[in-house]
Amino acid sequence: MEDISREQSETPPLLAMRDIVKQFPGVRALDGVDLDVRAGEVHCLLGQNGAGKSTLIKVLAGAHQPDSGEVLMNGEPVKLATPTAAMKLGVATIYQELDLVDGLSVAENVFLGHEHATMGFTRRGATMAATRKILERLGHGEIRPTTEVGRLSPAGKQVVSMARALSHDARIIVMDEPSAALAHDEVNNLFRIIREVTSQGVAVIYISHRLEEIREIGDRVTVLKDGRTVAVGLPAKDTPTNTVVSLMTGRNVEYVFPPRHVGGFGDELLKLENVSVPGMVRDISFSLKAGEIVGLAGLVGSGRSEIIEAVYGARTYGGKITLNGEVVKPGNTTRSVRLGMGLAPEERKAQGLLLGQSIARNITLASLDRYSTFGWINRKKEAEEAAHLVKALDIRPPDPNRIIKTLSGGNQQKAVIGRWLVGEGRKLLLLDEPTRGVDVGARAEIYALVRRLADEGVGVLLVSSEVPEVLGLADRVLVIREGRIVREAIAGELDEHTVLDLVMDAHPVSAPSHD
Amino acid sequence: MTEVNPQQVSAPKADETAPAKAHAATATPSGGGGLRLGRIGEIPHIGLVVALVILAVVGIVTVPDAFATTSNMVSILALAATIGVITVGATFVIIGGGIDLSVGAVMALASVWATTLATQAYGPWVMMICAIVVGTGAGLLNGFLISYGRMVPFIATLAMLVAARGLAQRMSDRKTQLVGADNQAIVDLSTTRVLGLPLLVYVFAVVVIVGWLILNRTTFGRRTYAVGGNPEAARLAGINVKRHTMMLYALSGFCCGIAAILIMARTTTGSSTHGDLYELDAIAAVIIGGTLLTGGRGTIVGAILGLLIFTVITNLFILNGLNTSDQLIAKGLIIVAAVLLQRRSLKAST
Numbered sequence: 001m002e003d004i005s006r007e008q009s010e011t012p013p014l015l016a017m018r019d020i021v022k023q024f025p026g027v028r029a030l031d032g033v034d035l036d037v038r039a040g041e042v043h044c045l046l047g048q049n050g051a052g053k054s055t056l057i058k059v060l061a062g063a064h065q066p067d068s069g070e071v072l073m074n075g076e077p078v079k080l081a082t083p084t085a086a087m088k089l090g091v092a093t094i095y096q097e098l099d100l101v102d103g104l105s106v107a108e109n110v111f112l113g114h115e116h117a118t119m120g121f122t123r124r125g126a127t128m129a130a131t132r133k134i135l136e137r138l139g140h141g142e143i144r145p146t147t148e149v150g151r152l153s154p155a156g157k158q159v160v161s162m163a164r165a166l167s168h169d170a171r172i173i174v175m176d177e178p179s180a181a182l183a184h185d186e187v188n189n190l191f192r193i194i195r196e197v198t199s200q201g202v203a204v205i206y207i208s209h210r211l212e213e214i215r216e217i218g219d220r221v222t223v224l225k226d227g228r229t230v231a232v233g234l235p236a237k238d239t240p241t242n243t244v245v246s247l248m249t250g251r252n253v254e255y256v257f258p259p260r261h262v263g264g265f266g267d268e269l270l271k272l273e274n275v276s277v278p279g280m281v282r283d284i285s286f287s288l289k290a291g292e293i294v295g296l297a298g299l300v301g302s303g304r305s306e307i308i309e310a311v312y313g314a315r316t317y318g319g320k321i322t323l324n325g326e327v328v329k330p331g332n333t334t335r336s337v338r339l340g341m342g343l344a345p346e347e348r349k350a351q352g353l354l355l356g357q358s359i360a361r362n363i364t365l366a367s368l369d370r371y372s373t374f375g376w377i378n379r380k381k382e383a384e385e386a387a388h389l390v391k392a393l394d395i396r397p398p399d400p401n402r403i404i405k406t407l408s409g410g411n412q413q414k415a416v417i418g419r420w421l422v423g424e425g426r427k428l429l430l431l432d433e434p435t436r437g438v439d440v441g442a443r444a445e446i447y448a449l450v451r452r453l454a455d456e457g458v459g460v461l462l463v464s465s466e467v468p469e470v471l472g473l474a475d476r477v478l479v480i481r482e483g484r485i486v487r488e489a490i491a492g493e494l495d496e497h498t499v500l501d502l503v504m505d506a507h508p509v510s511a512p513s514h515d
Numbered sequence: 516m517t518e519v520n521p522q523q524v525s526a527p528k529a530d531e532t533a534p535a536k537a538h539a540a541t542a543t544p545s546g547g548g549g550l551r552l553g554r555i556g557e558i559p560h561i562g563l564v565v566a567l568v569i570l571a572v573v574g575i576v577t578v579p580d581a582f583a584t585t586s587n588m589v590s591i592l593a594l595a596a597t598i599g600v601i602t603v604g605a606t607f608v609i610i611g612g613g614i615d616l617s618v619g620a621v622m623a624l625a626s627v628w629a630t631t632l633a634t635q636a637y638g639p640w641v642m643m644i645c646a647i648v649v650g651t652g653a654g655l656l657n658g659f660l661i662s663y664g665r666m667v668p669f670i671a672t673l674a675m676l677v678a679a680r681g682l683a684q685r686m687s688d689r690k691t692q693l694v695g696a697d698n699q700a701i702v703d704l705s706t707t708r709v710l711g712l713p714l715l716v717y718v719f720a721v722v723v724i725v726g727w728l729i730l731n732r733t734t735f736g737r738r739t740y741a742v743g744g745n746p747e748a749a750r751l752a753g754i755n756v757k758r759h760t761m762m763l764y765a766l767s768g769f770c771c772g773i774a775a776i777l778i779m780a781r782t783t784t785g786s787s788t789h790g791d792l793y794e795l796d797a798i799a800a801v802i803i804g805g806t807l808l809t810g811g812r813g814t815i816v817g818a819i820l821g822l823l824i825f826t827v828i829t830n831l832f833i834l835n836g837l838n839t840s841d842q843l844i845a846k847g848l849i850i851v852a853a854v855l856l857q858r859r860s861l862k863a864s865t
Binding site for chain 1: 732733734735737738740741744745747748749750751752753754755811812
């Protein structure tokens, strides 16, 4: 709020949004948002989940119409009535789940919807040439315009999305969590591209949960909270983290980790002997004790998720994996669940949830047999257990019959973990990116929950892209690179810098092309 | 399509109570199901009931002396029974994220197999068991190809549709096989009446009620919604998705077997031409009933109401002496209207 006065004296900003209000049934998603973006800057948009970032982007993209407020471009009022209108005005949006068509070529994707064509026939030569030109401008002349997009790595797809934005002569490119699917070295490349376009006068609106990234790439920061702008145009490089976090939350926390377990752990629970997954994991051995949290640190594509999937029996593997001495059979998750494992998968929505169903039904999904006799569900017992867990995990709103789609990421994640806490007897929890897309407040709750479970004797195998999370939550850390364990240590003996160095090493991870 | 036997029935005395009872039998589950499923599930059902009432009013106004008679109500229910049983199976398959195009052909095959001279020699019980075994077997094969052969449901069941129809033609030499004089017990399902209703209507009611209970009160039903709504999440929650999918098609085949018994009872024949295009009627009924073709959401009550709407329309057109082509046009329009209305109510609720 503090520096609205300043920019009035200068030339009007490239984009100015004033007092934008958007009301949905039951929710005021935007309640007076201001945003101003200058040409050639990287403007970061920060806020917890539910702060209104996605709605604001959709207003900008022309997908939502604001109920009130105005949008100015170069000082002129404009109306972003439809996505096409927004695009014509030079606003291009790159969504998190890049909306590319896998079966089409790079060039076809770049010019999708505005093909070079005569009488409906595409002019292939012109399209190819134009695509090549844009890719070169992005410093990615090595991507061939004829390549099928489905064959590209996530980073390659990101480049194509960017090229597509530029093909529209975008003046403003909105990027929603562009780094979420990228490995560390790929993020650097993304930043290089962003610098490339901003140097040509294009403005980038950059949305990310990762503060470090914002420090590195951002120029200015706008912070949203509960549908309102709480700070405009903060300098991205040197606003203290505390300030930013407290603006977002009203609290002074970023990562709050519960205290570690003191004393020893229980018996050996999980044991991997010479486990390999073709192309992904090579000859890994380690074990995990009851009550212990073991963290796997590594880049996307390092094999860490494959290890978790193999342990869960969701993937074929070579070698031997045992839980309490019982062999884990590949391809038989039913058996793994019966042995006492539970998984909170990486893609919460795609792999974890029944989005259209209630919190209660999502929680009880894996343990229906507990409430049933010969397949007949005792619905009273089921409802009691679900209500109990909703309360115990502090899932908000505390209504077991609420459709889970309407919950925030953090509360959805609590329900996914809660699924494995029905009754006693869960021995091993596998958590793959448990706090992805989860806001700061709910993170702390999830950390506390995981630690509490470990204290009760549950073993936890944790995978996270966020090194501080692994270091802060785990008792022991395994650093994974290119499918191997390159370092094993007590979490307290490692620091973020060391782990990052190990993870990246001198040689970048050889591109996992078939992915 | 399906020709009615406008049975000139000597209607028994209990004319007032019988239709009311029949309605109660099919409608009771809707109360319980609607409440538990919440507002979303309730709205389309109300729409369907209203549509049915409107059709009834149209019937009473246009053909006052023919529509609202006991015999007409009985013939509507008898007509609905066969496809109705198939629709229950189809509802499971579609909620489970699949589709079964082979239902009509499998029913025909089951009816032919059960009425071959060899089978008929063993008497009516073996004939009925034969129909059910053939239906279930074909369903299992569908399910096996889809689950373990990783075939797309549309293609696997399309292949079954063609092959089952062909096998039925071969077995029967394209002749209509009569149910023999010794095996009239099967035909009794259609002619014996309890409280004014033929037995086959009770079979239909039992299948609907049992189907509703399985879908809403058992782990099998709950897992069906999970498998259809998000197969990957279901698998990672420890559900054996492949086996479950196979069971869904087996269940659909089982229903086809029962339907085969009902059609043998109604027509006193087994024939390779039975059930032509039943798959489309069944799928349409399921969709009108608010079940998503993408899986994970739907109800049996809705599907049965959808089917009754279809059957009443057929009945009205026949009673009014209208063209069957117009009847098809009307059905097409109803499918479109129902889906459009449901989309609106779905949007309003989210």
